[in-house]
Amino acid sequence: MPDAPLVAMHGIEKRFGPVQALSGVDLDLHAGEIHALLGENGAGKTTLMNILYGLHQPDAGTIAIGGREQALRNPQDAIAAGIGMVHQHFMLVPTLTVAENMVLGERGAPMLRRGELRAVERRLVELGERYGLEVDPRARVWQLSVGEQQRVEILRALFRDARILILDEPTATLTPVETERLFPKLQGLARGGAAVVFITHHLDDVLRWADRITVLRHGEPAGSPTPSETSAEQLARLMVGRDVTLMRVAAGRRSLGEDGGGRRDAAPVLEVHGLCADGDRGTPALEDVAFCVRGGEIVAVAGVEGNGQAELEEVLMGLRRPGAGTIALDGQDITGADPRERLRRGLGLVPSDRYRRGVIRELSVADNLVLDRIDRPPYGTLLRVDRRAIRERARGLVERYSIRVGDPGQPAATLSGGNAQRVVLARMLTGELRCLIAAQPTRGLDVGAIEFVWEQLAAAREAGMAILLISTELDEVMSMADRCCVLYRGRVVATWERDQLDRERVGLAMGGSGPEPMVATAPEGA
């Protein structure tokens, strides 16, 4: 690499309460390169980048920008130092326009003149044209697609003259096609003299686009292989610290799937017809959605986040009122039933936001395991809760689902994400359910926990449960689904049986298009 690095982070340490998030991490970024920061969930990638952006303060270590050591006490310092960050969950204010989002936080005259906003809009159009990041500067952010919002985030960094661009999981919420378009643009930025660093756990993206790689594991540096000399297997080993077994579950499941022929004739358990619902802003989020899940099969609803999955999950569980359509469980209409009635009839949910809907942090793990059955014997009758029965159940389930907790009496807030998900699964899978909706069940989990969740879902499927898997992860869909439909802008745009499932076609459908037009507009940088 030529001359001094643009950014030199050295010996970074960071601790959150009892968790050592980072220890002894070094990172150099050079002008003109795309640098991949690779690691599992919880490996400390985002923490490291948040430190560089001034959102967190390191407990130890130094950061030098352009050769000068600097304290980045807050994002303002980072911005002044020429650092821009594109967060995984976009840090844009949805009710403001694109241009207003640019102005937000900038210093200047107290009055916000129309002329100033117009100038901002013109500059955005200009930047957009130069870097191929066109977006309407007067649009309100909530009206934009996820890909467009990401463009706005990148534009904001450029707008603030960033020379160092951080992207946190930039492809997590993009369709494969959008991903193909993103990286050439980043290369263009790098060629213009910027340093680009992106966080990811997708090995393909790293191998294809990165000039250099840094791998983190459990908050420690695990290696910096050269892209041209490494392989996906080696990267995975560095990430996880052992040989990866992810495909094992999938393979095992697949063979089981091919043997078990019975499910073909099984009766439909969950049937959905013509389902429509509005989102929080009153705009249609689901339109005419229809599908059916039989006992003993996993039907996946694939799609990029923000295409109606959250609303589908809520409508199915009775947490959001549908505008039209019917939902039937075992042939009986449950469209108007409340969540309690649905649970009673055997419909359960593993919610996508496990801390908002799955567990109650302040209650103990034992209590969290009986949230849905506190009024049912042996845990409770109308007038009495049986503490001992609750404790006994907790002891049994903690063991059976290997929930790592010192004492089931501890609050659920002390659980890691994977263990919280185990609590939710344990509660759901012991509920004599007919049908389980698993919404983003592995989001944010590490490899071990992902394996566990997949095994549990596969086992429930073998036991005859109908499972609806709502997922944004293509890998998950490909390895778990017996049938797959794709949700795009609130509509089911495609459905395939397992034997017709094709990774590329699913990926394209997630972007809302059939294969033909997409090939025509395939990006030139590919």
Add this chain to the structure above:
Amino acid sequence: MDWSAIFGGSGLTVLFSSAILLAMPTALAALGETVAERAGVLNLGLEGMMLSGAMGAFLGAYYTDSPVVGALCGVTVGVLVGALMAFLSVTLKTEQVINGIAIVLFAQGITAFLFEKLFGGSEQPTIPDIPDLKIPLLGDIPGVGKVLFDQNALLYASGVIAVGVWLLLMRTRFGLSIRAVGESPQAADAAAVNVSRIRWRALLICGGMAGLGGTVLVIGNLNLFQPNVTAGRGWVAIALVIFGRWNPLLVFGGTFLFGFTDALQVQVRAVSGGTSTDVPYELFQALPYLITLAVLVIATVFARRSAQPSALGIPFRKEASR
């Protein structure tokens, strides 16, 4: 009862004229609340802020004989109570609903004590009325002129300040930050906006506006103070913020609906004559609350999409975790 005394020609002018006078305290407080809620703080202490402001204004005007000093005192006291709310809700991050209720009880207790301590046993103290200021030409327009342009100076100043708050919220950098902080504090924080500072300032403005509302109620309107003189206007103002969908102009307009029913109730009481009348004037007294309740329910039921700031009522914690 003589209804024509209320709705007859000149009666109607009086009605509308006093409607504006009676609406203004609520309108100012509601605008302040709009600022606080747009910044993401559900300030249920508004009634307490108004009441404290009213007391401050009364004491200031009573002891100095100057309505200007009174107004300054009223606003200052409101700002101080706003600071208390900000300390609890933004700095300590305790539950905003409880903070608000606590502040109302606090203000009711302290003002009752002060009033009894200073004036207990003596006659109802009053402050001099301030003269109406008739604006030349405009004030001569029949009907409208009397209603809009023949009011006291404080009312005009309040009108100007109300417009100022709208400008502040919608047309300044600070207002942009307020709206961002109430909608998505994380995003605002990432854009280098100091969330706590913005919320603090929003609550100080809210306190000041509520204090001014209390001031307008006491100076140039009632010209006296009693314990609980605000009689729930702060709560009505909060309801009207919801009714006005957090839009300062709609909120401001909505308060005149309240003011009109309030003026009507005052007129009915004046005309009906004493406690032995058959006229159920309590019904008219309840009308402002009933109307507010009705519009609140209607606004909530028929809202096609929620206009409520997304982060309303949720304390912002910066370094949550990773």
Add this chain to the structure above:
Amino acid sequence: MTSATSVIAAPAGRLGLNRRRLATVGAPTGAVVLALLLGAGLIVAAGGDPLSAYSALLDGAFGNPLAFGEVLAQATPLVIIGLGLALAFRGGVWNIGAEGQLFVGALTGGAVAVELPVSSGPVLIAAALVGGIIGGAVWGLIVGVLRARWGVNEVITSLLLTYIGILLFQWAVRQPLRDPAATNGLSGQAMPHAALLPDLPGVSVHIGVLFALVLVPVVAWLMGRTPFGFRLRMLGLNADAAQTAGVPAGRMAIRLMVISGGLAGLAGIVQTLGVSDRLDPNLSVGTGFTAIVVALIGRCNAIGVLLAGLLVATLQAGGQAMSVTESLPYSIVLAIEGVFVVFLLIADRLARR
């Protein structure tokens, strides 16, 4: 609106049990001490001597059986309402309209007592009490339904309905239920003699105090030992998760409004039959609001509400005596109560640090 509440929720996480207990007991105690200190300051400001004022206050509250009876009588409505509010607050339902529910309960219960052609005392009392509970419950029910059905903010509706309820009461005592004997001023009809609550033997306090004492363990048991109480906690801590786990949030909100409204109504009719003996427009000067203080100081815990109710009643009853003997404004008591709550919030937070 957020649901988890710092004052109510048990502290989450790694805090040890001792630390937690410290926060539960220490914070209110600290707040009480601070508020009393500030009260001393107010007494000095009002030209009194804090020591003699506080001793006059204590003497006025406990100096003789009669005084202590007054404390119990004042504690009764505070505890009855406070228990209902504690339940509601725990479930994340912010009923702050107890004052209105109290007046409506007094009105309906009082109307039953006046109109029912029964001469038997116990029957008349029972009917009036039921009437009072129903009146308050209906006033709460309106709020509950509006929230459950359309999500209308209950803080504001319950408060607006308070003003409406009080005006309804005032109209009733001026018009249909006016005391025909009263020549001037406003006064509602007197309660029939048979309907008045008898005094407990020994102390000069009506039997209504027993209702409060019976309700405390009932509510404690309801909160701590039943599925209903468990669900209440779920809702208060995380309403989304509670709903997903099948807690019918809307129905619970309605139930909580009905219970807390009903108890406020009960307090209203108990005051009418036990203290004022007639439909009195001055039946309550803010008892329903003071009960919020009681519920919050009592940390929304049944025993806590009982203790807080006694504490506040001591302040009020003793304060009345004090204001006479020391010629100090009675509203010092109101100021101390207001300061209480604010200090409680601060102390509570600092204890958790």
